[in-house]
Amino acid sequence: MTSTIDAPRSPYSRSPQKRGVNWEKWGWIYMRVSGVVLVVLIFGHLFVNLMIGKGVDALNFAFVAGKLANPFWQTWDVLMLWLALIHGGNGMRTLVNDYATTQLTRGILKSSILAAVVILIVLGTLVIYTFDACPAGSPANLLPSFCSAN
Template sequence: MTSDTIADPRSPVARPRRRGPNLEKWGWIYMRLSGVVLVVLIFGHLFVNLVAGDGIRQIDFAFVVGKYASPFWQWWDVLMLWLALIHGANGMRTIINDYVTHHGTRRVLVWAVTLAAAFLILLGTLVVFTFDPCLGVTQDSSLWDMCQG
């Protein structure tokens, strides 16, 4: 092949194989698995909150207090939060890798998405597991009697 010959576009490109885990493959697998689990978690969440019982009329502060009193629902919501945020961040990472051509800009954006997702996961997890309906309740609050018992 001479220097003025163009290679066949359908011929495989010989790239050296990188050592270590194939992170793109595992990211692809994660997106498929987390998507299936998220469908179950989200529809379960919607059913319990909007269909079961009195439907949407039941959702108020007392409903949230009762729901977060159960470790089952705490873990359900935290799992939904973790999977959704990691799923979304991985999707954003893929979009950034596909469309941002400048290496430095791509790196900054991927780090920004990663830090934002990590911060929201941490904050959301703290909210779910440290939720205290009696925090800051005063005597003139409608929650005063509930929090005294």
């Protein structure tokens, strides 16, 4: 007795003659690798922020400003930001491919996801690398207490 398996619902099929980069395979590999790296980055972030020193009581503007002034923590946070946003965007792209029924809908949704990911990555990276807790020329009454009035 033989039985056949129906073709999957996905409108995308990979023919054996097609050559080039298999983006779905690399997306799948990225999701696994970035997931493992994100677990390490997130738990490291939580451990440093919540367990070391005074714990939650130490979390304030000065603590964040001090961390963002350190190139190590800037790199850590940017890596976490980029990996998380691309990981989430790739997951959403996969959902759109699985559930959007028309080519137009799929294109609009995937373009929206791409735009959101790019905008958030650019804005987040700018905030991390350009953050200044004590900007020059600011009124002294608006500066945090740890800033020296110039």
